[in-house]
Ligand SMILES: C[S@@+](CC[C@H](N)C(=O)[O-])C[C@H]1O[C@@H](n2cnc3c(N)ncnc32)[C@H](O)[C@@H]1O
């Protein structure tokens with residue numbers, strides 16, 4: 001039996017997080033605009049509606065660890081042209097599709113959606129939600145430092161009932177090291193207000209592996225989190241890629257925990273959350289038994305997409321705003337990242353698509369297997385057509401020997417210890433990773 005240290009040194013290597021398959025750097029064969037629209041039209045079902053994702057690319061200040069796509073500015077004059085462009089993009093879609101889709105869900109991500117003034121947020125939501133399903137679900141990412149009561153009122157009035165708060169860590173030294181200072185008292189007061197607005201689900205984003213984190217600081221952070229009792233907790237592994245993400249160079253290497261220390265931080269956080277009634281759901285997520293996510297897990301209805309885990313999805317995810325990703329079930333596309341170019345393309349009446357990928361039947365097979373693994377810690381392996389099956393089988397036996405998985409004839413199941421290596425197991429099915437010898441940069445799996 002290998003020690004945790006030996007396991008980490010064997011398996012800790014760069015790899016995708018599999019919010020999509022294939023991962024974005026491996027996309028090829030992008031659909032052209034006409035094909036993309038035809039994919040949306042052929043998969044649209046008015047009874048199931050569409051899921052909308054809206055990316056708000058602005059933040060007022062820079063968090064040093066941040067790997068999201070965002071522009072830092074304190075100039076709120078940018079809001080007007082941003083709103084105009086996103087709404088024009090939505091109009092272009094409606095014109096090209098020839099109908100106004102029904103909306104199953106709307107998620108605002110970023111950047112920081114609460115960068116928008118409450119008035120602008122209200123305008124945007126109302127324009128997008130003219131035709132929503134009765135079972136509509138609305139959700140938003142909130143920065144506690146920029147969220148006002150007026151934002152919460154807009155959310156409650158417009159049926160946006162699930163909020164996610166960027167917390168990361170409560171320790172003052174860690175907060176200083178990541179340039180994100182927000183006190184537990186300020187967050188607590190905001191949580192209290194959110195609850196008064198009858199918002200049904202509160203998620204906290206936490207990160208482990210940040211500079212200056214120790215087992216003591218994580219224990220203290222978790223203690224504060226538990227007192228505030230969010231319904232959900234995303235406990236993300238810090239993805240540190242300073243060669244690719246310039247702002248992360250502001251974090252000195254010597255302030256970061258080693259891979260073994262980082263794993264210890266996660267295991268401690270997990271233990272404390274579980275002792276306090278949180279259940280683990282999928283990769284890096286914890287949920288109270290009363291939460292929608294835990295119910296979805298129990299009822300086998302958990303899905304994973306670019307935004308994380310969801311309980312209800314339609315066949316189409318349409319992303320609006322710079323960098324947003326869309327999924328027609330037949331293909332993916334991603335919008336232009338650079339805000340100015342995004343705006344110019346829309347002004348010229350074109351969909352602002354930068355790249356895309358059309359799924360092959362092999363892609364869809366592996367996509368299903370990885371999705372199942374990420375949602376339920378097990379996957380079906382009986383298919384005859386899994387690409388590279390002989391090599392995969394050898395690797396699976398090695399995972400089994402190392403205690404990461406248990407194998408039966410048609411199923412692979414992660415062991416409790418093996419959950420830490422879920423990305424490594426997913427990677428063995430990823431034939432793009434196996435076949436391409438390029439220098440694409442991914443974060444470490446542990
Ligand atoms: C768009 S932000 C959330 C909303 C808002 N911008 C905020 O920070 O409060 C999405 C989340 O991504 C996570 N995140 C950002 N950069 C990360 C990184 N390098 N590694 C792991 N998680 C990261 C953080 O937990 C963050 O809350």
Ligand code: SF4
Nearest residue numbers: 059062063066068111
């Ligand atoms: S973590 Fe959130 S607030 Fe901080 S820079 Fe990234 S997107 Fe902006």
